[in-house]
Amino acid sequence: MPEHPTPPEEPRPLPAMPPGPHLPGDGPASEDGAIAATGMGGAMDLATEQGDSLRKGPAGPGAPGGAGGPGGPGGPDGTGPQEKPRSLWSDAWRDLRRNPVFIISGLVILFLVVISLWPSLIASGNPLKCDLAKSQEGSQPGHPFGYNGQGCDVYTRTVYGARVSVTVGVCATLGVAVLGSVLGGLAGFFGGAWDAILSRITDIFFAIPVVLGGLVLLSVVTSSTVWPVIGFMVLLGWPQLSRIARGSVISTRQNDYVQAARALGASNSRMMLRHITPNAVAPVIVVATIALGTYISLEATLSFLGVGLRPPTVSWGIDISSASQYIRTAPHALLWPAGALAVTVLAFIMLGDAVRDALDPKLR
Amino acid sequence: MLLEVRDLHVEFRTRDGVARAVNGVTFGVDEGETLAVLGESGSGKSVTAQAVMGILDTPPGRITAGEILFRGQDLLKFREEDRRKVRGAQMAMIFQDALSSLNPVLSVGAQLGEMFTVHRGASRKDARAKAVELMDRVRIPGAAARVGDYPHQFSGGMRQRIMIAMALALEPALIIADEPTTALDVTVQAQVMDLLAELQRELHMGLVLITHDLGVVADVADRIAVMYAGTIVESALVHDIYKAPAHPYTKGLLESIPRLDQKGRELYAIKGLPPNLLHIPPGCAFNPRCPMARDVCRTDVPPLYEVTGAGPDRRSACHFWRECLDG
Amino acid sequence: MGRYVIRRLLQMIPVFIGATLLIFLMVNVMGDPIAGLCGDRQCDPATATQLRREFGLDKPVWQQYATYMGNVFTGDFGTAFNGQEVTELMSGAFPVTVRLTVVAVLFEVVIGITLGVVTGLRRGRPVDTGVLLVTLVVISVPTFVTGLLLQLLLGVKWAWISPSVSSEAPFGELIVPGLVLASVSLAYVTRLTRTSIAENRRADYVRTAVAKGLPRRRVVTRHLLRNSLIPVITFIGTDIGALMGGAIVTERIFNIHGVGFQLYQGILRQNTQTVVGFVTVLVLVFLVANLLVDLLYAVLDPRIRYA
Numbered sequence: 001m002p003e004h005p006t007p008p009e010e011p012r013p014l015p016a017m018p019p020g021p022h023l024p025g026d027g028p029a030s031e032d033g034a035i036a037a038t039g040m041g042g043a044m045d046l047a048t049e050q051g052d053s054l055r056k057g058p059a060g061p062g063a064p065g066g067a068g069g070p071g072g073p074g075g076p077d078g079t080g081p082q083e084k085p086r087s088l089w090s091d092a093w094r095d096l097r098r099n100p101v102f103i104i105s106g107l108v109i110l111f112l113v114v115i116s117l118w119p120s121l122i123a124s125g126n127p128l129k130c131d132l133a134k135s136q137e138g139s140q141p142g143h144p145f146g147y148n149g150q151g152c153d154v155y156t157r158t159v160y161g162a163r164v165s166v167t168v169g170v171c172a173t174l175g176v177a178v179l180g181s182v183l184g185g186l187a188g189f190f191g192g193a194w195d196a197i198l199s200r201i202t203d204i205f206f207a208i209p210v211v212l213g214g215l216v217l218l219s220v221v222t223s224s225t226v227w228p229v230i231g232f233m234v235l236l237g238w239p240q241l242s243r244i245a246r247g248s249v250i251s252t253r254q255n256d257y258v259q260a261a262r263a264l265g266a267s268n269s270r271m272m273l274r275h276i277t278p279n280a281v282a283p284v285i286v287v288a289t290i291a292l293g294t295y296i297s298l299e300a301t302l303s304f305l306g307v308g309l310r311p312p313t314v315s316w317g318i319d320i321s322s323a324s325q326y327i328r329t330a331p332h333a334l335l336w337p338a339g340a341l342a343v344t345v346l347a348f349i350m351l352g353d354a355v356r357d358a359l360d361p362k363l364r
Numbered sequence: 365m366l367l368e369v370r371d372l373h374v375e376f377r378t379r380d381g382v383a384r385a386v387n388g389v390t391f392g393v394d395e396g397e398t399l400a401v402l403g404e405s406g407s408g409k410s411v412t413a414q415a416v417m418g419i420l421d422t423p424p425g426r427i428t429a430g431e432i433l434f435r436g437q438d439l440l441k442f443r444e445e446d447r448r449k450v451r452g453a454q455m456a457m458i459f460q461d462a463l464s465s466l467n468p469v470l471s472v473g474a475q476l477g478e479m480f481t482v483h484r485g486a487s488r489k490d491a492r493a494k495a496v497e498l499m500d501r502v503r504i505p506g507a508a509a510r511v512g513d514y515p516h517q518f519s520g521g522m523r524q525r526i527m528i529a530m531a532l533a534l535e536p537a538l539i540i541a542d543e544p545t546t547a548l549d550v551t552v553q554a555q556v557m558d559l560l561a562e563l564q565r566e567l568h569m570g571l572v573l574i575t576h577d578l579g580v581v582a583d584v585a586d587r588i589a590v591m592y593a594g595t596i597v598e599s600a601l602v603h604d605i606y607k608a609p610a611h612p613y614t615k616g617l618l619e620s621i622p623r624l625d626q627k628g629r630e631l632y633a634i635k636g637l638p639p640n641l642l643h644i645p646p647g648c649a650f651n652p653r654c655p656m657a658r659d660v661c662r663t664d665v666p667p668l669y670e671v672t673g674a675g676p677d678r679r680s681a682c683h684f685w686r687e688c689l690d691g
Numbered sequence: 692m693g694r695y696v697i698r699r700l701l702q703m704i705p706v707f708i709g710a711t712l713l714i715f716l717m718v719n720v721m722g723d724p725i726a727g728l729c730g731d732r733q734c735d736p737a738t739a740t741q742l743r744r745e746f747g748l749d750k751p752v753w754q755q756y757a758t759y760m761g762n763v764f765t766g767d768f769g770t771a772f773n774g775q776e777v778t779e780l781m782s783g784a785f786p787v788t789v790r791l792t793v794v795a796v797l798f799e800v801v802i803g804i805t806l807g808v809v810t811g812l813r814r815g816r817p818v819d820t821g822v823l824l825v826t827l828v829v830i831s832v833p834t835f836v837t838g839l840l841l842q843l844l845l846g847v848k849w850a851w852i853s854p855s856v857s858s859e860a861p862f863g864e865l866i867v868p869g870l871v872l873a874s875v876s877l878a879y880v881t882r883l884t885r886t887s888i889a890e891n892r893r894a895d896y897v898r899t900a901v902a903k904g905l906p907r908r909r910v911v912t913r914h915l916l917r918n919s920l921i922p923v924i925t926f927i928g929t930d931i932g933a934l935m936g937g938a939i940v941t942e943r944i945f946n947i948h949g950v951g952f953q954l955y956q957g958i959l960r961q962n963t964q965t966v967v968g969f970v971t972v973l974v975l976v977f978l979v980a981n982l983l984v985d986l987l988y989a990v991l992d993p994r995i996r997y998a
Contacts, residue, residue, distance in 0.1 A: 204709035207974045209936020212954065216717045216966060219958050297833045301940060304835045305955075324839050328847055338836045346831035419901045421893070452904030459902075464895040467914050469921075469992055478913075482905055514993040530903065 092358035102354035108347040116163035123159035127152065127314045148323055148333035157314055158336050164315040165344060168226050168233070169296040175234035177288045180241025185280065187242070188249030189272060195246070202239035210236055211301060218307040229308055233295050244287045248280040255279070286356045293348030300341055316341045365433070366570040367416070367455075367538055368392040372430035374411050374594075376641075377423060383641040385411040387594040388430070390668070393570040395537065398561070400573045400581040400602070402617070403591035406638050409574045412591075413540045416572075417457050418447050434538070453483045456531035458560075460543040462523035466515035472499075472526050473511035479533040498529040502559060521552035528560055538570045545580060557584060578621055582606065590614050593639050593649035596668065597681045604675030610685040612654050648683070656684055699985055703978045708760075714970045715756050718963050763971060769964035777968040780953050785972070788949035790862060791941070792934045794869025795876070799927055803877045807884020807923070808916070814889045823885075826878035834937070838871040838944040855946035865947075872941040876930050883926055887919040894918070921991050928984030932977025 096102045115122060130152035148154050187195040213236050221228040252258060258275050266275070296316075302308030303317030304324070311318060316337040323334035374386035386408040393399045403409045414420045416432055418439065432439045434455065439447060459465040467475055476498055477491030486494065492511065499507035502525040504518075515523055524544060531539055544560060545553040561584045564571045573585060581588060582602060589599040590613065598611040609615040616634035636653035639645055645652055651661040660683055671678040674689050682688055750758075762769065768777035810819040829837070845867055846854030856864045870877075891897060892915060900914040939951030946952075950969055957965030989995045 200705055200709070203706045204713060207706055207710040207932075207977050208713065208970070209933060209939075209973060209977075211939055212936050212970060212973070213714075213717070215939070215955070215958050216714065216970075293831070297831075300833050301835055304833075305940065305943070320833075320836060324835075327839055327843050331843060334836070334839065338832065341833065342828070342831045342836070345833075346827060349827060349831060417902055419898055448904050448906065450904070451902055457899075457902045459895060459899060461895060465899045467896040467900070467918070468994060469917050470914075471993075478905065479903060482903075482909065516994050530899075 092355070095358040096354060099354050099358065101350050102358075105347040105350040105354065108343065109351060112162050112166055112344055112347070115159055116166040119160045119163060123156045125153050125156035127157045127160040128312060129153075146330070146332045148319065148326070148330065150322070154319075154333050154336050157319055158316070158340050160314045161316040161319060161337055162340065162344075164226060164309065164313060165296045165299065165317075165341065168230055168299045168315075169292045169344075169348075171226070171230045172233035172237065172295040173288050173292040175230065176237040176241050176291065177284060179234060180238040181245035181281075181284050183238065184242030184245030185249045185272075185277075188246035189253065189268075189276065191250075198242065198246070202243055205236060205239040208236070210298070211305070214298070214302045215305060215307055218302060221307075224310045224313055226309060226313070229299055229302065233298065237291065237295070240291065241284060241287060245280065245284050248283045249276055252276050252280040282359045286352050286359070289352035289355060290349050293345035293352075296341065296348075297345050365392045366395045366397075366435065367572070368431075368433040369412070369416065370431040370433065372412065372415060372432065373428040374408070374415050374420065375426050375428050377426070378642070381642045384644060385425070385594055385641055386415065387644070389591070389594070389596055391589045391596060391599060393538065393572055395570050396565070396568040397587065398564065398571040398573055398585045400575060400585035400588045401591060402575060402578065402581060402588055404576060404638050406641065407591040408594035408641075409591050410542055411594075413457065413542050413572065413574055417455065417540060418451060419457070449483070452479060452536070453534045454536050455538040455540065456534070456536045458524075458527050458531045458539065458541040458544045461547050462520070462527045463515060463547075465527060466523065468515055471512045471514055472518070473513075476511075476526070476530055476533060479530065483534055494533070498533055499526070501532070501563075502526070502529040504529075520548050521556060524548060524552075524556050525559065528556070528563070532563060532567070535567055536569065538572070539564065540572045540574070542574045543576070544573070546575070546577070553580070560584075578617060590617070593644055594641065595649065595681060596679075597650065598679065599668075600671070600678040601675055604678060608674055608689050610671045610674060610678065610680035610689050611682045612656050612688055613650050615688060616653075648681070656682075656687065658684075695989065696982075696986065699982055703982060707974060707978055710974045711760065711967070711971050712756055714974070715759070715967055716752065718966050719752060759967065763968075768968035768971075777964050780965060781969065781972065784948065784950045784953045784969075787947060788935055788938050788942070788951065791865050791869055791872060791938055791947065791949060792931060794862065794865045795873035795934050796927060796931060798870055798873040799877050799880045799930070803873075803880030804884050804920070804923060806881040808888055808911075810881070811885040811888025811892065811919070812911070814885075819885070822881065826881050829874050829878040834871060834875055835940045835944060837874050838868075838941055841867055841871055842944060858948050868941050868945045868947060871944070872934060872938055876927075876934065880923060880927065884919065884923050887922055888915065891915055891919045917991075921988065924991065925984050925988055928987060929981055931980045932973070935976055936973050 130150045146154050148157070183198060187198040214232055217232050217235075218228060253276060258271065261271055261275050299308055299315065300317030300320060303315060304321040306321070308317055309315045311322075319337040320334055320341070323330065323337070327334055369392070370390050372386055372389045373384070376383040376385055389408070389412050391399065391401070401409045401412070411420070411425070414425075415427055416439075420427065427440060430440070434450065439450065442450070466472065473492055473495045476495035477486075477488070480486035480491040480494050481488065496507050496511050499511060504510060504522055504525055510518075515526070518526065524547075528544070531541075539560075541560065545556050548556060557580055560571070563569075573581070575581060585602050587599065587601055588605050589596050590605075590611065591597065592613050598605065598609065598614045600610070605614060606618065609618055613634070616632070619632040620634060622631055634653055639649055639652070645662075647660075647662040647664055648654070648657070648666050651657040654661065664683070666681045666683045668679045668681045669685055671680050671685055671689070680688070759769075766778065768781070770776055806822055810822045813819050842854050845851045852867050853864065856868060896918075897910060897915055900910045905914075935950060938947075938949060939954060941947070942949045942951035943955060950973070954966060954969050956962075957969065
């Protein structure tokens with residue numbers, strides 16, 4: 001068994017410990033996770049956890065099992081910086097292709113994307129065509145999921161609902177990821193006053209419960225498009241990703257090869273693009289994948305509270321919400337869209353999980 | 365014999381296959397004797413120590429064969445509860461990295477005192493007094509004042525003294541020290557080693573000193589067992605081995621020590637790398653790196669030959685030990 | 692330690708101001724508070740102007756905010772739509788939500804930590820895989836669906852509980868709603884404890900504890916748990932604020948007249964005073980909970996205490 005010599009005086013952090021209480025500007029980890037709960041519910045916290053454990057890899061000195069994390073393979077004494085991202089990602093890809101969890105969740109997501117683009121492939125009906133006479137009727141030939149309270153075909157509506165859910169999830173995640181990682185990444189890279197201000201701003205956003213913020217902001221919106229909901233999610237979601245990106249950039253920046261590049265006179269932009277981004281991006285991707293699932297869930301919750309999307313938009317959230325009034329007599333109208341929603345969220349969480357595992361050499 | 369390990373085999377199941385970490389290790393330690401187990405990283409010396417202590421991670425580790433006789437009784441046949449009572453009380457272990465080996469959230473006094481409350485049923489107050497006594501014994505200045513401090517508040521050397529105190533707490537008959545000074549500064553290393561040797565003499569304990577540092581060995585050990593790829597390749601009294609090694613691996617190790625009288629000469633290094641434990645080479649495990657290797661070394665695993673004419677009770681696992689002794 | 696507390700208290704101030712200001716602005720964007728005051732009828736312009744002056748609404752927003760915060764610190768949270776003092780609404784609503792949160796936190800501690808420890812010690816075994824799978828499912832199903840289904844099954848189909856909670860909301864009636872509120876965090880606590888236990892189980896100091904000949908029980912409780920629970924306890928502490936804010940969904944499903952209910956009403960009726968008041972208190976709860984967690988953290992981990 002290999003023995004890992006440990007520098008004698010190196011303070012060794014407890015594994016899986018959220019970094020300490022936050023003191024301004026001391027060390028990379030101090031700000032992150034000081035407020036562990038995100039207010040987005042456990043799934044979002046789960047995402048943070050995933051990101052944290054990934055990020056800790058390269059920074060954690062002498063963690064049992066040796067240095068891990070995105071910077072791990074190759075490490076400071078390994079191959080050149082250019083080799084690193086390639087080998088990390090190709091290693092991860094090789095791992096993923098053999099992972100049944102990844103394959104299944106990937107197929108589910110692929111299927112969702114396909115039916116949200118072309119729902120008519122598997123559902124011939126019109127989701128808006130309802131017949132009140134058939135209200136709450138159960139499963140029957142041609143209509144396997146039965147009818148909801150308004151007499152609409154549940155199967156058709158469930159299939160068509162995927163489009164809105166996937167759109168909201170993808171757009172919100174893209175917005176959050178871009179805004180969050182740019183702001184967080186820059187703050188982590190340059191540090192100083194800008195970093196301190198950003199940290200305080202994220203603290204402020206974390207202090208506001210998400211559902212509450214959604215109720216307040218979206219209650220005045222009368223638009224029936226998905227954009228206000230997406231905008232709200234980006235507004236309240238970016239601090240999450242910016243923390244991850246910031247921490248990730250800071251821990252990557254401390255790697256020896258980045259210090260070496262700096263010592264060799266690499267410019268800031270070159271350092272960011274060539275050395276830091278490829279290595280810091282892994283936790284962001286993982287957290288964003290899991291966040292995507294939670295945004296879909298959040299959309300449904302907001303719709304349930306009556307401030308998310310509004311009819312005639314077809315979405316799982318709206319359908320679950322409207323079915324909740326008939327839950328005692330026609331639970332099937334709630335269970336099908338809720339099941340579809342849960343499977344979707346689950347698929348994204350598992351995908352993120354699998355990618356995290358593949359990118360974290362410590363777990364190999 | 366206080367401790368006798370006979371033909372011990374330990375495997376680790378990994379995703380890539382079975383790693384044979386220990387392949388038939390045999391050695392013994394008497395009361396009051398210091399045995400140094402010498403070897404590179406991955407030679408199986410730490411795994412052997414953990415197997416003897418009964419703290420091997422199982423799974424993935426597994427003892428597949430052998431006996432560990434402690435005062436004539438095979439520990440491997442003990443029930444876990446009986447085995448536990450031996451640990452700490454009759455045999456104790458000192459680990460390499462005291463900072464991570466001490467619990468970060470308990471005071472050192474609590475960690476030392478625990479030995480007395482658990483094994484001896486002492487009261488908390490008595491345990492604390494004993495802890496102070498122990499800290500005094502390993503010469504930690506101001507022991508009474510520092511008994512409530514936490515591990516991170518001590519320096520590396522002091523922490524290792526606490527580890528030693530913890531091992532000595534119940535005056536066990538056997539101490540296994542796994543690289544006790546490797547993590548320390550050179551200046552502190554000697555102090556800690558001297559302390560350990562002194563206490564060992566005083567308490568007449570058997571000491572198994574696991575190390576890769578030949579310098580440490582020469583100072584304190586009575587006998588040496590050299591390990592390579594999970595087997596003992598040579599065992600002898602310290603001065604015999606330094607005078608004339610009977611295994612090419614030992615020879616290589618001795619020649620790779622920098623010496624003041626050879627300043628300016630290029631330092632000798634054993635060529636190649638230690639073998640992958642998943643694929644140990646056939647024949648003698650050392651043959652790919654051995655300057656003396658011949659065909660028979662690539663096919664026949666050498667037994668542990670009795671070496672005659674170069675000191676008492678001496679063994680070597682080399683087909684050509686005689687040649688090695690001579691040249 | 693004292694200086695540490697003071698520094699943390701000072702750091703809370705900008706966050707408190709920022710968060711309340713943010714909510715204040717959001718509520719102002721939300722709509723005209725005067726419109727709500729006149730009920731369903733349109734206010735006549737003269738009354739509206741008069742009301743505006745009365746409430747200081749003709750002044751710039753930052754001044755309104757300053758006045759409001761000034762009042763808040765003297766205990767005056769303003770008046771709700773029906774003429775009731777907001778503080779009065781709070782004294783009715785907060786005890787209910789606090790009880791609900793207490794139930795939820797108890798679930799997290801008792802069930803979450805127990806499951807986490809059990810699975811962490813048996814990593815890779817069927818129990819572990821099973822529990823992990825269940826936690827993933829719980830996380831994937833939105834809380835309101837979990838709530839509706841539990842209400843349907845336990846409250847309607849099997850009639851074990853009453854499907855809606857009476858206005859007194861005693862602890863007994865809050866068990867199922869508390870479980871629903873806790874569900875996602877519960878799953879997370881389980882996972883966090885599991886990861887933490889599984890990682891620490893291989894730690895050197897645990898190996899030392901075994902080598903000392905301590906009984907397995909003592910190794911687990913005194914050495915392994917003590918270290919592993921630090922992140923879990925911090926999470927649960929910070930979760931308190933999130934639970935109280937998130938109770939809005941649970942309270943709506945089970946018709947609990949707590950903070951969420953009042954906030955929902957306030958938002959529906961565009962009552963600025965109620966919304967800002969309640970959110971201000973929630974933000975305070977969140978910040979205080981975080982502060983307490985930081986202090987607790989220092990108590991649990993001596994390395995922080997003496998840093």
